Amino acid sequence: MHVLVTGAAGFIGSHLVEALLGRGETVSALDAFDDYYARSLKDANVAAYGRDRVARFFEMDLAGDDLAPVVDGVDAIVHLAAVPGVRGSWGQQFHRYLANNVLATQRLLEAAKEAGTELFVYGSSASAYGDGAVEAVDETYLPQPHSPYGATKLAAEHLVHLYGRVHGMAVTSLRIFSCYGPRERPDKAIQKFLVAARDGTPIEIYGDGSQRRDFTYVGDIVAGVVAALDKPPLGEVVNLARGATHTMREVLEAMEAVTGNPLDVTFGARQAGDVRVTSAVIDKARDLLGYAPSVDLGDGIARQWEAVRSAAHSQ
Numbered sequence: 001m002h003v004l005v006t007g008a009a010g011f012i013g014s015h016l017v018e019a020l021l022g023r024g025e026t027v028s029a030l031d032a033f034d035d036y037y038a039r040s041l042k043d044a045n046v047a048a049y050g051r052d053r054v055a056r057f058f059e060m061d062l063a064g065d066d067l068a069p070v071v072d073g074v075d076a077i078v079h080l081a082a083v084p085g086v087r088g089s090w091g092q093q094f095h096r097y098l099a100n101n102v103l104a105t106q107r108l109l110e111a112a113k114e115a116g117t118e119l120f121v122y123g124s125s126a127s128a129y130g131d132g133a134v135e136a137v138d139e140t141y142l143p144q145p146h147s148p149y150g151a152t153k154l155a156a157e158h159l160v161h162l163y164g165r166v167h168g169m170a171v172t173s174l175r176i177f178s179c180y181g182p183r184e185r186p187d188k189a190i191q192k193f194l195v196a197a198r199d200g201t202p203i204e205i206y207g208d209g210s211q212r213r214d215f216t217y218v219g220d221i222v223a224g225v226v227a228a229l230d231k232p233p234l235g236e237v238v239n240l241a242r243g244a245t246h247t248m249r250e251v252l253e254a255m256e257a258v259t260g261n262p263l264d265v266t267f268g269a270r271q272a273g274d275v276r277v278t279s280a281v282i283d284k285a286r287d288l289l290g291y292a293p294s295v296d297l298g299d300g301i302a303r304q305w306e307a308v309r310s311a312a313h314s315q
């Protein structure tokens with residue numbers, strides 16, 4: 001299978017490329033190396049799988065460049081490119097989210113339609129669901145995003161399924177929940193806190209630490225994405241999560257246990273766009289994909305801690 005991975009210099013995308021190459025698939029990789037975080041980290045992500053091991057590497061902007069050569073000869077697309085992060089999506093930066101999350105997806109769908117690409121897998125987000133639910137949500141829960149970022153991820157998801165219904169494209173969306181692990185984005189909580197633990201700097205928690213997340217190890221997310229390539233649940237939206245939640249306070253306890261260091265923590269204001277709970281029912285993924293996440297928070301943090309300690313340039 002020849003798979004195009006967008007966002008291939010990013011956190012999840014680089015792990016996916018590595019897994020696909022490990023299975024012997026042909027991979028085309030695409031990334032714009034946007035400046036949401038440092039280029040050096042994205043170069044290191046690419047180096048982790050080896051730029052020369054992919055069939056083609058496109059340093060391109062999905063929102064503006066000609067995508068016909070990119071989709072040429074590709075059997076399946078996994079679309080992970082996006083500008084992430086809820087907090088930055090308010091205010092003047094929204095145009096970036098619109099271009100890179102919505103317009104980019106529409107342009108890639110058009111190119112895939114023209115090329116007759118067999119399968120389009122979209123990396124959607126738990127942010128589509130919003131802030132209403134206190135218990136675990138399944139895919140029938142009414143999405144009501146709580147941030148402009150979530151609104152763009154949901155808008156792109158609607159576009160994906162619109163192309164599926166109207167143009168007969170084979171599509172599926174995977175709603176990814178709080179993914180963490182080695183190479184996690186530098187703006188995400190676990191990565192920030194582990195770097196602070198390593199460097200002995202203070203940690204600021206947004207809110208009182210009672211917010212709960214369905215933290216999911218990146219290897220489990222990647223296994224779910226690969227399963228969606230192997231037996232695509234066509235037209236379906238599927239949660240990918242651990243299926244268990246932890247509060248931020250529990251995360252800090254797990255980090256102290258792993259690092260052996262007491263952490264210097266302060267609690268600040270809750271941030272606009274942050275939700276109180278993300279929690280997923282993952283029965284659909286188990287049934288349709290044979291998905292079986294296996295990495296508990298403590299094990300996942302231990303693996304990420306090793307990566308943070310060995311990365312000379314980690315932020």
Ligand SMILES: NC(=O)c1ccc[n+]([C@@H]2O[C@H](COP(=O)([O-])OP(=O)(O)OC[C@H]3O[C@@H](n4cnc5c(N)ncnc54)[C@H](O)[C@@H]3O)[C@@H](O)[C@H]2O)c1
Pocket residue numbers: 006007008009010011012013030031032033034035036042060061062063079080081082083084099100104123124125126127153175176177178179180185
């Ligand atoms: N990390 C998570 O916890 C999480 C949770 C839910 C959903 N997701 C989704 O998973 C995907 C990957 O997230 P991540 O955490 O790996 O983020 P990331 O920022 O590390 O990776 C995204 C990559 O997309 C690239 N990109 C952005 N706009 C582009 C464009 N117009 N053209 C080409 N490339 C572009 C960026 O340069 C970046 O390398 C995103 O779609 C995100 O919305 C992530």
